[in-house]
Amino acid sequence: MSETVLEIQGVSKSFAANRVLIDLNLSVRKGEVHALMGENGAGKSTLIKIISGVHRADEGSIELNGKTVRFHSPFDAQAEGVATLFQEIQEIPDLTVAENLYAGMEPRRFGVFIDWPRLRASAQRQIDELGLHIDANMRMRDLSPSSRKMVEIIRAVQKRQASVVIMDEPTANLNQDEIDALFSMIEKLKSRGISIIYVSHRLREIFQIADRISVLRDGKLIRTDAASRLSEAEIVRLMVGRELPEFYPKRPAPPNTVAMRVRDLCVPGELEDVSFNVRKSEIIGIAGLEGSGATSVVKALFALRRVSKGTVELDGQAVELKSPRRSIDQGLAYVPEDRKSDGLFLGKTVGFNVTTGDLRRYFSWKGVVVRRKPAREATARIVSRLGIKSDGRFAKIGSLSGGNQQKALVGRWLTGRYRVILLEEPTRGVDIGAKVDIYNEINALAESGLPVVIYSSELLELIGMCDRVVVMRQGRVSAILSGPEMTEEAILDKALVRTEDDRERPVAHLAAVSA
Ligand SMILES: Nc1ncnc2c1ncn2[C@@H]1O[C@H](COP(=O)(O)OP(=O)(O)OP(=O)(O)O)[C@@H](O)[C@H]1O
Ligand SMILES: [Mg+2]
Numbered sequence: 114m115s116e117t118v119l120e121i122q123g124v125s126k127s128f129a130a131n132r133v134l135i136d137l138n139l140s141v142r143k144g145e146v147h148a149l150m151g152e153n154g155a156g157k158s159t160l161i162k163i164i165s166g167v168h169r170a171d172e173g174s175i176e177l178n179g180k181t182v183r184f185h186s187p188f189d190a191q192a193e194g195v196a197t198l199f200q201e202i203q204e205i206p207d208l209t210v211a212e213n214l215y216a217g218m219e220p221r222r223f224g225v226f227i228d229w230p231r232l233r234a235s236a237q238r239q240i241d242e243l244g245l246h247i248d249a250n251m252r253m254r255d256l257s258p259s260s261r262k263m264v265e266i267i268r269a270v271q272k273r274q275a276s277v278v279i280m281d282e283p284t285a286n287l288n289q290d291e292i293d294a295l296f297s298m299i300e301k302l303k304s305r306g307i308s309i310i311y312v313s314h315r316l317r318e319i320f321q322i323a324d325r326i327s328v329l330r331d332g333k334l335i336r337t338d339a340a341s342r343l344s345e346a347e348i349v350r351l352m353v354g355r356e357l358p359e360f361y362p363k364r365p366a367p368p369n370t371v372a373m374r375v376r377d378l379c380v381p382g383e384l385e386d387v388s389f390n391v392r393k394s395e396i397i398g399i400a401g402l403e404g405s406g407a408t409s410v411v412k413a414l415f416a417l418r419r420v421s422k423g424t425v426e427l428d429g430q431a432v433e434l435k436s437p438r439r440s441i442d443q444g445l446a447y448v449p450e451d452r453k454s455d456g457l458f459l460g461k462t463v464g465f466n467v468t469t470g471d472l473r474r475y476f477s478w479k480g481v482v483v484r485r486k487p488a489r490e491a492t493a494r495i496v497s498r499l500g501i502k503s504d505g506r507f508a509k510i511g512s513l514s515g516g517n518q519q520k521a522l523v524g525r526w527l528t529g530r531y532r533v534i535l536l537e538e539p540t541r542g543v544d545i546g547a548k549v550d551i552y553n554e555i556n557a558l559a560e561s562g563l564p565v566v567i568y569s570s571e572l573l574e575l576i577g578m579c580d581r582v583v584v585m586r587q588g589r590v591s592a593i594l595s596g597p598e599m600t601e602e603a604i605l606d607k608a609l610v611r612t613e614d615d616r617e618r619p620v621a622h623l624a625a626v627s628a
Contacts, residue, residue, distance in 0.1 A: 116143040118308045119164070119277055124173030126159055126332075128512070131504050133159045135332045137173070141277065146299060146309045148319045148340070151329035152352055152544040153516025154502035157312050158200050160329070161279050164310070165197035166190035178276060196269045200281035200312070200515045200542070210256070210264050211236035211249040214271075239267065243294040258451050259403065262286045263294070270298050278302060279310045282515065284318060285542050288403040288570060296322055314516070314544050315571075316345050328352055353546045360549060361577030364556050367394040372564040373533055375414070378423035383409040385588045387423070391533070391564035396555065398575035399568045400604050401585030408450065410585065411535050411568045415447040416440045427532050444532030448539055450568070452522045459511035463503050464492040466510045467524045495524035499550050515542045520551070527554055534558055534565045540574065552578060572601045584608050 119141040126134040134156045141147045149157045162168040164175060166184030175182055177193060184190040187197065211233045236249040247260045256264070266283060269275075284292050299309055299322055313319055319326060320340060327337040328351040335351050370393045378387040384406045391397045401407030412418050414425060416434045425432040432443055440447070457466055468488045495501070499520040503513050510518055519542050526534060539555065540548045555578065559565050569575050575582050581595040584607040592607040 115145070117141070118143045118178060119310075120176040121160075121164070122174050122176075124160070124163060124170045124175070126156075126163060126168065126171050129504065133332050134163075134170075137329075137332070137334050139327055139334060139337065141308050141310060142325075143308055144303050144306045145324040146303065146311055146322050148323035148326045149310060149312045149329065150314070150319065150326060150348060150352055153520070153542075153547055154514040155329040155352075155544075156332040157329055158281055158514060161197065161199075161281050161310065161312065164190070164277075165195050165279060194274050194276040195279065196275040196277070197279040198265060198269045198281060198283055200285075207252060207254060209233075209250055209252055210240070210247060213253055213264055214239070214249075214268050239271075243267070243298070244290065245294055246290075257403075259286045259288055259291055263291050266295060266298065270302060275307055277308045277310065281312045282314070282542055283311075284313060284315065290403070292318070314542060316348065316545075319348075320345070330354060349545055352544065360545075360552075362549070362553055362556055364396075364560060365394075367392045367559070367580055372428060372562075373566075374424075374426040376424045376426075378410070378413055378425070379421045380406075380409055380413050380418045381421050383418065383588055384413060387413075387585075387588075387590055389583050389590065389593060391566060392580075393562050393564060394559050395581070396559050396565040396567060396579045398579035398582040399566060399585065400572065400575055400582050400608060402608050404587075405585040405608060406588040407585040408537060408568050409588075410583070411447075411537055411566060414440075414533075414566065415445055415535055444530070446526035446531040446534045448523055448526060448534075448536045450537035450541070452518060452541075457510050457518060457522055460509060462507050463496065463501065463510055463513070463521055464488065464507075466521050467492050467495045495521075495527055498527070498554065499524050500547060516544055516547060519543050520547060523551055523554070527558070531563065534563055536565070536567045538569055539567060540569075540571075572604055575599070575604070576601070586610060 117140050119139075121137065121139040124134055124137045125132070137156075137160065139160075149160070151157050159168065163170050166187045166189050177195070182193055184193070184195075190197070214236045215232055233249050240247050240249060245260075245263055247256065247263065253261060253264065262283065266280075270278060283295060287295065299311075302309060311319075311323060323340045325337060326340050326343055326348065328335045328348060330352060371390045372393040372395070373391040375390070376388050378384055387406070387410055389397070399407045399410050409418055413420050413434070416436055416439065420434045425434060427444065432445070433439055437447070468491055496503075501513070501520045501524065502517050510521055513521070519540070523536070523539050534555070536555070540551055543551060555565060555567075567575065567578060576599045579599070581593055582599050582604060583590055584592045584594065584604055586608055587610060594603055594607070
């Protein structure tokens with residue numbers, strides 16, 4: 114029988130009256146990839162935080178390599194060989210990539226002076242070997258979120274003494290190249306006998322790398338089994354406790370009236386002459402590899418980029434691309450890809466976060482809630498429609514599970530009166546059941562007549578949700594595909610850049626430089 118590295122027995126945990134984990138058992142074998150799955154709020158991150166010393170369990174025990182352990186901090190856990198990549202991106206230090214990778218273990222000359230040239234060279238070599246396009250001399254804060262995550266991953270994984278590496282939704286911020294690099298790192302770890310606990314909502318990914326899968330529901334372990342003995346449908350049923358209706362809900366075809374007209378949009382270094390129309394009730398997808406300008410299109414429409422040329426019209430009126438504030442005033446709603454830095458007020462309540470989208474309606478100009486009852490009703494409506502799980506209206510949004518924070522971020526734009534909805538990665542980190550809830554809400558907005566623009570790195574999501582997809586390549590529109598033309602192959606084909614020797618390669622990383 115294979116050796117057990119980590120044995121969790123009878124672990125329970127409550128936050129105030131909220132029972133988050135209930136008498137949970139889990140055992141992880143040496144050298145396996147053990148996936149943890151479950152709906153948003155099921156308790157996955159809490160379990161991980163207990164294993165890695167962030168939280169203390171109320172009851173139960175943890176054995177690591179046959180020895181009962183009680184960690185009092187993440188440092189304790191690390192010293193004993195548990196390396197953890199948390200779900201939320203950690204602090205952004207003002208260090209370079211190389212410094213960050215080797216913090217505390219810098220190569221020294223004469224055992225005293227830090228050998229900077231060697232440090233930089235070896236960091237760069239390590240990055241290059243993984244096929245990543247990151248400059249080791251860049252400051253962490255100047256990297257794109259995905260490059261930052263990759264650096265965190267490399268740092269966690271290179272800790273020699275680790276016997277268990279825990280990854281909580283590591284791919285939520287990554288592009289395909291980076292996911293490939295991550296998976297090859299995971300293979301290497303496995304071959305060194307290191308065990309990996311892997312949390313993700315992406316079934317495809319789970320089946321690609323997991324040896325065994327454990328499903329959690331409402332804080333309880335429902336089942337642990339070999340990946341080969343479970344099907345996608347079965348996992349979904351175990352997670353959600355019911356069969357799911359059709360994943361991408363159908364919608365009538367949009368009428369032929371143009372609602373938004375984008376003409377010759379230029380952003381220096383990012384976009385060149387981008388033009389497309391969005392019809393009333395139409396959902397348009399923006400696809401493209403990292404560096405293609407796909408996310409810049411959405412950001413430019415919300416005035417988060419300096420547009421040097423081009424026009425945007427809504428219902429025949431020119432939109433002033435001046436500032437996000439001005440964009441909101443003109444009726445543009447925007448869900449950012451990075452919910453932590455651009456989206457949520459983590460110290461505020463769920464109610465505050467979902468109603469700030471509609472400032473005019475509920476708040477005085479000083480930010481005081483003036484219309485309490487309608488604000489409360491709007492909050493209750495969104496919480497129930499998207500199934501946002503929290504300890505109630507007064508819970509701080511920072512205490513919600515990652516997926517539930519995401520639902521609140523999307524929910525904010527469902528209260529207001531907007532004229533166009535711009536979404537980046539609307540279902541990032543959201544469980545399968547809740548994805549369908551979000552799709553239904555987006556569809557309802559479209560059906561009410563609004564044009565919707567979605568950027569997503571998940572092609573199947575774009576294909577499932579959109580009427581048409583605008584494919585970006587090197588800052589330009591390379592194709593606009595509609596209906597049955599929208600296949601994964603066709604989109605990738607239009608997104609890839611061919612080099613002179615006609616080999617197919619993804620676009621070089623412009624994005625790493627222009628985060
Ligand atoms: N620090 C905290 N204070 C209060 N409640 C918390 C705290 N951390 C988590 N919770 C609650 O515990 C429950 C489980 O959260 P957890 O983050 O473990 O879920 P998860 O399975 O990781 O979900 P997701 O897939 O959305 O990341 C949620 O109801 C959450 O609100
Ligand atoms: Mg989580």
